[in-house]
Amino acid sequence: ITDVLEDDPDRVLARFLSFGRSIAAAAARRALAEAGVQPVEIAGLIVNTCTGYLCPGLSSYIAEDLGLRASIRVHDLMGMGCGAAIPNLEAAAGMLARSGEGPVLSIAVEICSATMFPSHEPELIVSNCIFGDGAAAAVLDLAPDTGNHGLARMIDFASGIFPHYRDDLRYRTQGGRLRNYLNKRVPVIGAQTSAEVASRLLARHRLSRNDIGWWAIHPGGTTVLAQAAKELGLSDDAMRFSNSVFENHGNMSSPSVLFVLRGILDGGTPRRGQKGMLVSFGAGFSAFAALIEFT
Structure with missing residues (x-):
């Protein structure tokens, strides 16, 4: 507890590096082992994080x-x-398409506990309660002509940026530390922007929501998930994997949606050819969707 509540910016950043590095590498090793890929075979590496700044990253x-x-x-x-x-x-996926050389290792890692900011302000109480640390990794490669086709095929992506909502969800630097700002409107804004982006992606491929067999919705919180289900017209059953991740891990920020996908793969037994949709939102205000097909 004392470690999490550290308020010295230098020590907080050192903690971010130490734990971010270790859990990202652990997630990567699991993904590589499952894919049957050796580290020396990796042709590209993409890492995302928002809970600490380092140079080099x-x-x-x-x-x-x-x-x-x-x-x-x-x-x-x-x-x-x-x-x-x-x-x-x-x-x-773009790196693979441009270079024609894979595999590419994709890692999302967040040490949200490095942004713990004790306060009596309601949005910080909520933020401190729901966010947790986590890392997830995936190995992407060009589809082979024969043999192992992996777990899913990436079909297409869509995104949206909504700067007029920027101040509703963001980090601010205060006293050399990251301070989260989380407006009570975020569940509604997140659900509406996510639905807009997901609907645009579906329309591009002439699909309806009923054509999607599996939904991985960012588990930002119970209210977030309830609003997303309402906006997208999804049943409790369709939301069960997102709800499970939040119940068991909290909101880990960016890795969370990949935890939901992992839950679907492990517990949902999607059939080959079924389509899935990954949906998330975050600071900016931004929203994202990915259309996949299970293999």
């Missing part, structure tokens, strides 16, 4: 810890908040 430390080769392509995505795992996946 976490990618430098993670590449060292995993033993990745020096010639890999590297991107660090910063400041995109809870929604960042989806643009991370899009960047990884």
Whole structure:
């Protein structure tokens, strides 16, 4: 508890680096093992985080810890908040498409406890209660002609930026530390912007919401999930994996939506050819969606 409540900015940042580095590498090793990929085979690395600033970014430390080769392509995505795992996946898909060389390792990692900011203000009480630390990783590659086709195929992405809501959800720097600002309107704003982006993606592919067999909605909180279900017209059953992640892990910011996808893969048994939708939102105000097909 004393460690989490540390208020010295230098020590807080050191804590972010120490724990961010370790849990990101652990998540990456699990993903690599499941994919049957050795670290030296990785051609690209994309890391996103918003809960601490480093230069060089976490990618430098993670590449060292995993033993990745020096010639890999590297991107660090910063400041995109809870929604960042989806643009991370899009960047990884773009890297594959441009270079034709894979695999690419995608990592979302947040040490939300490094942004703990004790206060009696209602939004900070909520923020301190619901956010947790977490990391998730995925290995993306070009689809092979034969053999293992992985767990899912990335079909397309969509995003939206809504600056008029910027001050409703953001980090501010106060006394050298990150202070979260979380307006009570966020559940409604998040649900509406996410639904707008998801609907645009569906329309682009001439799909309806009924064509989506599995939904991975960012588990930002119980009210967030209730509003998202209402806006998207989703049943309790469709939301069960998102609710489960929040109940068991809290809101881990960007890795959360990938935890939901993992839950679907492990507990939902999606059939080959079924479509899924990943939906998240975050600071900016921004919203993201990814259309996938299970393989």
